[in-house]
Amino acid sequence: MRVAIIGAGIVGVSTAYELALLGHEVTVFERRSSVAEEASFANAGVLATGCLGPWAGPGTGWKAMRSLFEGPAALRFSGLHALSQLPWMWRWWRASRPRVHRANQAALLRLAQFSCERLLGLTRDLGLEFEQAPGFLVLLRSERDLKARKTTLAALQDLGVAHELVDAARCHGLEPGLHRATALHAAIHFPQDGVGNCRHFAHLLKSQAQRLGASFRFDTEALAVAAGRAPRVELAGAEAASFDAVVVCAGVQAQRLLSGVGVSLPLAAVHGYSVTAPLRHVDGLPPPGPRAAVMDDRHQIAVCRLGQRIRVSGLAELGGRLDDIGAAPLRRLYRTLDDWFPGAAATRDAQHWKGARPMLPDGPPVLGASGAPGIWLNLGHGGSGWTLACGSARVLAEQISGREAPLDVSGLGVARLR
Numbered sequence: 001m002r003v004a005i006i007g008a009g010i011v012g013v014s015t016a017y018e019l020a021l022l023g024h025e026v027t028v029f030e031r032r033s034s035v036a037e038e039a040s041f042a043n044a045g046v047l048a049t050g051c052l053g054p055w056a057g058p059g060t061g062w063k064a065m066r067s068l069f070e071g072p073a074a075l076r077f078s079g080l081h082a083l084s085q086l087p088w089m090w091r092w093w094r095a096s097r098p099r100v101h102r103a104n105q106a107a108l109l110r111l112a113q114f115s116c117e118r119l120l121g122l123t124r125d126l127g128l129e130f131e132q133a134p135g136f137l138v139l140l141r142s143e144r145d146l147k148a149r150k151t152t153l154a155a156l157q158d159l160g161v162a163h164e165l166v167d168a169a170r171c172h173g174l175e176p177g178l179h180r181a182t183a184l185h186a187a188i189h190f191p192q193d194g195v196g197n198c199r200h201f202a203h204l205l206k207s208q209a210q211r212l213g214a215s216f217r218f219d220t221e222a223l224a225v226a227a228g229r230a231p232r233v234e235l236a237g238a239e240a241a242s243f244d245a246v247v248v249c250a251g252v253q254a255q256r257l258l259s260g261v262g263v264s265l266p267l268a269a270v271h272g273y274s275v276t277a278p279l280r281h282v283d284g285l286p287p288p289g290p291r292a293a294v295m296d297d298r299h300q301i302a303v304c305r306l307g308q309r310i311r312v313s314g315l316a317e318l319g320g321r322l323d324d325i326g327a328a329p330l331r332r333l334y335r336t337l338d339d340w341f342p343g344a345a346a347t348r349d350a351q352h353w354k355g356a357r358p359m360l361p362d363g364p365p366v367l368g369a370s371g372a373p374g375i376w377l378n379l380g381h382g383g384s385g386w387t388l389a390c391g392s393a394r395v396l397a398e399q400i401s402g403r404e405a406p407l408d409v410s411g412l413g414v415a416r417l418r
């Protein structure tokens, strides 16, 4: 089949690779001049199956509401634009109900586990190096923080996720760079999770897809798509082209394209930040910073090692502008870095970044047929697109090829969002 993919973030690139591997003739249209230039550019890099869950969960609605009136919170509503997201918030609130949350959590976990297996397989088979390191610790500062995680721990147990509750001494053994003066009560250790450079991986997989014959057309914006037996893509500054299938992997911009074919998705941009800086080495001392990935559970901020650099990332803002990198959110990232790894990074040379997570209100992405003939969807991966990309791409490639999906895909289709 001749398949067009719109968007070359981590999701589009992975989809291109899987479709090319199954023998399809793939063309990727990307408006930017390279792959992974938007949400996939400088994300935290955490590959987490274990502590991954929908952001909408029992109690999170109230927590977010409180964040309107209280001090720093992990999720914030920014500016008047956030008010236009009220319908999205309502759906998010409804998805927090325990039964709905449990089903979404199970769907996400199935996809995440499959995705990490696929990522491992590709890494091994293709010999890929993308600054990966194993191990993920969720740091709990106090007994109260641990108590707040009791339900999560019970769910991990029920879902059979490999994890271990470790005390502070063991945390310091696993991550010797952790600052001993910062109060630490315990941590949840996910030995099979870890960290890797998403953008770097996207570049490697793009080359592999090209080797299989996929073509990438950069600086080429898709203006519209038309559904049908031979779906079409209208392009800026180039002739429209017809295909046998079109896959929309356009992240937060997807809705503009989908409206034209009558598909409406409750997709919101949830902004987050990252700071990336070189590790500071001192002769004679062991390397500073984390070995792999840790997350400060209270502040929902991750501190990760990416090769010879350290990346601090987190925060979630609904509303606001992508090009407005405020000083206050960055200060919060720097404070967390100082709490856990003081002096570990050469912050004078730090790069600051703000990205938009393509977020559906209930958590899982949307995979599969859109309902409009010939138009397929692989988008809405929210805060876990790096973790979920390889698995989502494989599922979609199998579906387009008319083969059975390699896992139970209930809860991942578009029907749930109508």
Ligand SMILES: Cc1cc2nc3c(=O)[nH]c(=O)nc-3n(C[C@H](O)[C@H](O)[C@H](O)COP(=O)(O)OP(=O)(O)OC[C@H]3O[C@@H](n4cnc5c(N)ncnc54)[C@H](O)[C@@H]3O)c2cc1C
Binding pocket: 006, 007, 008, 009, 010, 011, 012, 029, 030, 031, 032, 035, 036, 037, 038, 039, 040, 041, 042, 043, 044, 045, 046, 047, 048, 220, 221, 222, 223, 249, 250, 251, 252, 253, 254, 257, 270, 271, 272, 273, 274, 313, 314, 354, 355, 356, 357, 358, 379, 380, 381, 382, 383, 384, 385, 386, 387, 388
């Ligand atoms: C601060 C932050 C931290 C994160 N941390 C993690 C993490 O630790 N682990 C994890 O798993 N995930 C993480 N994520 C989430 C992850 O980065 C995203 O889910 C993922 O990058 C989404 O990938 P995507 O390909 O769908 O979107 P994108 O990377 O945004 O790609 C979409 C592409 O489509 C292109 N496009 C859009 N419209 C058009 C058009 N009309 N024509 C042509 N091209 C078009 C865009 O230019 C873009 O390149 C984080 C996100 C943020 C913001």
